[in-house]
Amino acid sequence: MDEHRMHRCIERKRDGGELSADDWHGIIGAFMEGAVDESQIAALCMACVWRGMSVEETYAVTEAMVSSGATITFDPNRGTVVDKHSSGGVGDIVSLAAVPLAAACGAHVAKLAGRALGHTGGTIDKLEAIPGFNATLSIEQFTQQVERVGCAIAAQSDAIVPADKRIYRLRDRTATIPELGLLASSIVSKKIAGGAHAFVFDVKAGAAAFMQDPAKAHQLAARLLELVARFGRRAIAFVTDMSEPLGRSIGTGLEVIEARDLLRGAGEGRALELIVRIAEAMVEECGLTDAPARCARALADGTAYTKFIEMVRAQHGDCAALESMHPGNGLEIRANSSGYVQAMDVVRLGHTARRLCARDSMGGLRMTARIGDRVEKGQALAHAFGRSREEAAHLGQAFAIGPAAVEPAPLIYERSISAIK
Amino acid sequence: MDEHRMHRCIERKRDGGELSADDWHGIIGAFMEGAVDESQIAALCMACVWRGMSVEETYAVTEAMVSSGATITFDPNRGTVVDKHSSGGVGDIVSLAAVPLAAACGAHVAKLAGRALGHTGGTIDKLEAIPGFNATLSIEQFTQQVERVGCAIAAQSDAIVPADKRIYRLRDRTATIPELGLLASSIVSKKIAGGAHAFVFDVKAGAAAFMQDPAKAHQLAARLLELVARFGRRAIAFVTDMSEPLGRSIGTGLEVIEARDLLRGAGEGRALELIVRIAEAMVEECGLTDAPARCARALADGTAYTKFIEMVRAQHGDCAALESMHPGNGLEIRANSSGYVQAMDVVRLGHTARRLCARDSMGGLRMTARIGDRVEKGQALAHAFGRSREEAAHLGQAFAIGPAAVEPAPLIYERSISAIK
Numbered sequence: 001m002d003e004h005r006m007h008r009c010i011e012r013k014r015d016g017g018e019l020s021a022d023d024w025h026g027i028i029g030a031f032m033e034g035a036v037d038e039s040q041i042a043a044l045c046m047a048c049v050w051r052g053m054s055v056e057e058t059y060a061v062t063e064a065m066v067s068s069g070a071t072i073t074f075d076p077n078r079g080t081v082v083d084k085h086s087s088g089g090v091g092d093i094v095s096l097a098a099v100p101l102a103a104a105c106g107a108h109v110a111k112l113a114g115r116a117l118g119h120t121g122g123t124i125d126k127l128e129a130i131p132g133f134n135a136t137l138s139i140e141q142f143t144q145q146v147e148r149v150g151c152a153i154a155a156q157s158d159a160i161v162p163a164d165k166r167i168y169r170l171r172d173r174t175a176t177i178p179e180l181g182l183l184a185s186s187i188v189s190k191k192i193a194g195g196a197h198a199f200v201f202d203v204k205a206g207a208a209a210f211m212q213d214p215a216k217a218h219q220l221a222a223r224l225l226e227l228v229a230r231f232g233r234r235a236i237a238f239v240t241d242m243s244e245p246l247g248r249s250i251g252t253g254l255e256v257i258e259a260r261d262l263l264r265g266a267g268e269g270r271a272l273e274l275i276v277r278i279a280e281a282m283v284e285e286c287g288l289t290d291a292p293a294r295c296a297r298a299l300a301d302g303t304a305y306t307k308f309i310e311m312v313r314a315q316h317g318d319c320a321a322l323e324s325m326h327p328g329n330g331l332e333i334r335a336n337s338s339g340y341v342q343a344m345d346v347v348r349l350g351h352t353a354r355r356l357c358a359r360d361s362m363g364g365l366r367m368t369a370r371i372g373d374r375v376e377k378g379q380a381l382a383h384a385f386g387r388s389r390e391e392a393a394h395l396g397q398a399f400a401i402g403p404a405a406v407e408p409a410p411l412i413y414e415r416s417i418s419a420i421k
Numbered sequence: 422m423d424e425h426r427m428h429r430c431i432e433r434k435r436d437g438g439e440l441s442a443d444d445w446h447g448i449i450g451a452f453m454e455g456a457v458d459e460s461q462i463a464a465l466c467m468a469c470v471w472r473g474m475s476v477e478e479t480y481a482v483t484e485a486m487v488s489s490g491a492t493i494t495f496d497p498n499r500g501t502v503v504d505k506h507s508s509g510g511v512g513d514i515v516s517l518a519a520v521p522l523a524a525a526c527g528a529h530v531a532k533l534a535g536r537a538l539g540h541t542g543g544t545i546d547k548l549e550a551i552p553g554f555n556a557t558l559s560i561e562q563f564t565q566q567v568e569r570v571g572c573a574i575a576a577q578s579d580a581i582v583p584a585d586k587r588i589y590r591l592r593d594r595t596a597t598i599p600e601l602g603l604l605a606s607s608i609v610s611k612k613i614a615g616g617a618h619a620f621v622f623d624v625k626a627g628a629a630a631f632m633q634d635p636a637k638a639h640q641l642a643a644r645l646l647e648l649v650a651r652f653g654r655r656a657i658a659f660v661t662d663m664s665e666p667l668g669r670s671i672g673t674g675l676e677v678i679e680a681r682d683l684l685r686g687a688g689e690g691r692a693l694e695l696i697v698r699i700a701e702a703m704v705e706e707c708g709l710t711d712a713p714a715r716c717a718r719a720l721a722d723g724t725a726y727t728k729f730i731e732m733v734r735a736q737h738g739d740c741a742a743l744e745s746m747h748p749g750n751g752l753e754i755r756a757n758s759s760g761y762v763q764a765m766d767v768v769r770l771g772h773t774a775r776r777l778c779a780r781d782s783m784g785g786l787r788m789t790a791r792i793g794d795r796v797e798k799g800q801a802l803a804h805a806f807g808r809s810r811e812e813a814a815h816l817g818q819a820f821a822i823g824p825a826a827v828e829p830a831p832l833i834y835e836r837s838i839s840a841i842k
Binding site: 011037041042043047050176 | 424428431432435458459460461462463464466467468470471591594595596597
């Protein structure tokens with residue numbers, strides 16, 4: 001791929017044409033070698049946002065990205081290994097709880113996770129609220145832990161899909177993130193390189209989601225399933241609500257506490273429901289029968305919690321410290337008026353919680369009110385925690401309260417399964 | 422303009438919105454200062470190709486580009502100064518001849534010209550085929566010569582509109598050239614900074630033109646007129662044919678010879694017609710009455726030629742050498758079959774002539790046949806000149822000859838005048 005051929009590729013995309021697999025491999029390869037500069041990639045990405053990308057093109061980009069770095073392999077003869085991915089949410093404790101829950105049911109779970117981005121939390125940041133927890137595993141440590149413990153959650157290493165990291169940053173700077181094919185290739189390349197044989201995707205929809213419109217979230221979910229199938233791997237995709245925080249807690253330590261308590265049997269509401277549904281899908285993907293009954297049993301008999309402790313210990317987390325984690329004193333965030341909670345500014349809640357966490361791993365928010373709740377003026381809607389919790393004093397403004405009763409959005413819009421080609 | 426604001430500007434353009442004048446000034450300024458990188462400009466340019474640019478946006482970009490460098494000023498009390506611009510053609514000797522012709526009629530002509538680009542020739546390269554000719558004038562030399570001689574043709578200096586040079590190169594690399602507003606701002610910013618009060622634009626249409634479709638060329642012409650009017654200056658725009666070389670000659674020295682001979686009364690055909698029409702427009706723009714009669718007289722009585730010699734001498738060209746310039750021996754390029762000349766691969770003719778010139782300033786092509794001519798197999802269609810003229814031996818392939826008679830395209834599609842706002 002020289003500059004002249006790159007020029008013709010940009011032109012073809014600009015004019016509504018399709019690039020070949022060979023073109024895409026050439027482009028990604030040349031970019032990584034420095035033979036094609038960032039401005040050409042930026043123009044090409046904008047042309048992709050304009051013209052879209054076919055499934056064939058998306059597959060080619062994904063393949064090229066996977067081959068830009070190291071890949072992990074799990075021997076399929078030792079059992080199906082599953083990974084789980086969320087498109088990013090607020091108060092989203094699913095990974096923390098569903099990974100050990102599915103492992104307690106017999107699934108092998110190899111989860112590569114990311115850090116907080118924008119207003120959304122990151123599973124690695126949350127786990128690192130547990131003193132001593134090590135999320136930086138070598139490929140060998142990661143695969144061995146999955147085999148030995150049944151689950152591991154590790155930070156995405158720089159050695160895996162380095163092309164994605166560079167291209168994603170460039171797209172972020174050049175406002176070329178929102179293109180279905182580029183989004184899907186960024187997600188799937190990391191998952192494929194991570195080595196699992198099956199995947200469960202949780203694509204969020206709603207005001208605080210990357211894809212606000214459920215129809216767009218559906219398109220992304222469908223593209224993820226199609227892509228994974230082309231790699232000969234299995235997947236189930238959910239489209240779930242992100243118009244309010246999923247769980248009660250927003251914040252690294254607070255979410256660990258909520259996940260810990262949920263795994264000990266104190267779960268409730270939407271977070272519990274989604275965790276169970278996603279863990280069931282993970283168990284099902286591993287070819288195990290009777291997933292709902294297995295999950296219910298693992299929660300009821302404490303084996304899910306035991307598996308969580310086992311995973312934390314394997315990754316050098318201080319389990320005594322985990323057991324004794326507690327939030328400290330909360331500051332009440334009160335309703336400015338009486339009525340029904342009609343909507344929340346979840347992006348603002350997410351950003352506030354990230355600020356509170358930044359200074360104190362026990363900082364963050366705990367929600368009392370949910371969308372649809374009747375509240376009276378002065379009643380607590382949430383509590384703020386952490387050393388700088390006073391910052392959150394005016395967060396009542398993040399809640400829209402009105403006279404009309406509203407129904408919360410459905411928790412799960414969709415659950416789809418891929419057909420292997 | 423920080424990176425965050427730049428990001429919002431790209432997003433707005435991507436989503437079909439319009440940027441404010443303040444945004445555009447900020448973007449160009451920040452780019453020149455290095456605060457905004459090339460990849461962001463590339464993505465923005467591709468979004469402009471996608472969404473188009475309003476006249477207001479085009480004006481703002483043009484203004485911002487003009488203010489990125491030095492500008493030239495002519496005192497309007499000393500007479501209207503006119504400049505002439507072509508969008509680039511093959512065998513296009515208009516500037517060489519129309520500039521002294523208009524000056525001989527009393528117009529003040531301050532022409533800033535470019536170099537050869539792609540298959541098209543550049544006026545500066547042509548003039549430099551005259552031994553000693555100096556196209557690198559300081560702003561002072563340029564303005565003084567216009568005042569003293571009545572005309573000057575100088576190379577665009579790097580000090581004038583430096584933003585255009587950098588952005589054009591970036592657009593060239595990222596396949597974001599073809600956007601009406603960006604094209605118009607690139608052309609008009611250089612013309613406005615060049616200081617003339619009035620302009621004549623020759624926008625080419627046809628197979629060898631930048632805008633092949635006459636309708637697109639019309640749009641560009643209309644945008645140029647509108648932009649110039651917003652700067653409070655006058656303009657006339659032509660849309661003219663470039664489906665065959667304009668004159669008989671293609672090549673730096675050969676075109677100088679053709680222009681020289683035309684100014685001495687030996688002109689004919691389409692080149693003479695367009696030169697006269699454009700010179701008349703330049704004279705008219707300078708507020709002089711009876712432009713057609715003035716031009717006819719200046720050609721007939723030799724004053725146009727005298728003005729040409731005066732300009733060449735003022736720019737240190739060797740006039741004796743100019744007088745004695747001749748092409749040497751030509752190599753016949755013969756028709757491969759009998760019939761009518763239906764089309765020419767003008768891009769190929771242009772590239773071949775540039776190669777022949779590169780080794781010999783008297784290299785190039787001289788056309789015998791024109792579109793619509795009846796030719797017999799083996800008859801000369803053109804002659805190739807220069808030290809490496811053998812290269813052109815197979816150029817008969819560049820002529821499509823068929824049994825059906827064809828009409829050549831009209832020479833002038835359109836002549837429009839701007840309304841000052």
